[in-house]
Amino acid sequence: MNNHENSSYPAKKPAQADNKNLMAIAQYLKDGQFGHKKSIPPLEQWHPKHCGAMDLKVKANGEWWHEGQLIKRQALINLFSTVLWKEDGKFYLKTPVEQIEIEVEDEPLFIQQVDQVEIDGQTYLQLTSTTDDVIIVDDAHQIFMREYADEMRPYVHMRFGMNALIQRAAFLHLVSMGELYENDQGGTQLTLKSGNLLLQLGT
CATH class of the missing domain: 3.10.540.10 (duf1285 like domain)
Structure with a gap:
């Protein structure tokens, strides 16, 4: 810079x-x-x-x-x-x-760590931001893909209408926790589970 x-x-x-x-x-x-x-x-x-x-x-x-x-x-x-x-x-x-x-420029919050935690006998995805936010992926805090600067990037819904970008190393860890497969269009689909929530992301 x-x-x-x-x-x-x-x-x-x-x-x-x-x-x-x-x-x-x-x-x-x-x-x-x-x-x-x-x-x-x-x-x-x-x-x-x-x-x-x-x-x-x-x-x-x-x-x-x-x-x-x-x-x-x-x-x-x-x-x-x-x-x-x-x-x-x-x-x-x-x-x-x-x-x-x-x-x-894009979003003001950034996820740097991904973990799996057990809550009431169910496994949830837990995300930690660079600014010490801890988020459990659920219906109100879902992971999604969105284009920025000609590339698809992963985000999670946070608070007050804001999202957090899931940084590359954290996303690779997230991928290891899910299942990757090719969809009918020849693209790659990532399936993630957090509690009862099932997420399917086109990567």
């Missing part, structure tokens, strides 16, 4: 204001302990005013960039992931007092 790739960022706010906003949100989340592992605040109950846009971008490869700089502190990314909100096709950081638009 080089700096000219970030020249497309809209100059919607002075950099100083952006940085102040980002740090203010981080401090608010820490004070409220909303950033605790696996703890998602009740965003659907908050109705703040829209406060414009911030020069914050989540790239399709999982990187977070702020004002042209790569955010390297995973703890900070984990914190902001708890207040990600999607509305009318746009992505925001949302608190009780403000809702700030950010840019997301």
Whole structure:
């Protein structure tokens, strides 16, 4: 990544204001302990005013960039992931007092680990994100395929209308837990089972 790739960022706010906003949100989340592992605040109950846009971008490869700089502190990314909100096709950081638009190339969440867990005698697929979300694949959190940048990519339904991209290594592990076969059209079909849920994915 080089700096000219970030020249497309809209100059919607002075950099100083952006940085102040980002740090203010981080401090608010820490004070409220909303950033605790696996703890998602009740965003659907908050109705703040829209406060414009911030020069914050989540790239399709999982990187977070702020004002042209790569955010390297995973703890900070984990914190902001708890207040990600999607509305009318746009992505925001949302608190009780403000809702700030950010840019997301594809999806803002990413699955890095796949496991099988036993619950009430049944085997379920459990997915863990890079930001410490733990999801059990079920009717509300189904895996599906979607095209992005001319390739089919696997996703899982998450929360607030958002999905998480299942990263390549995790998906290969997922494939090993299912059954692959050729369909009538000559393509490859992956069958996965999580509890009573049966998923058939064209890969």
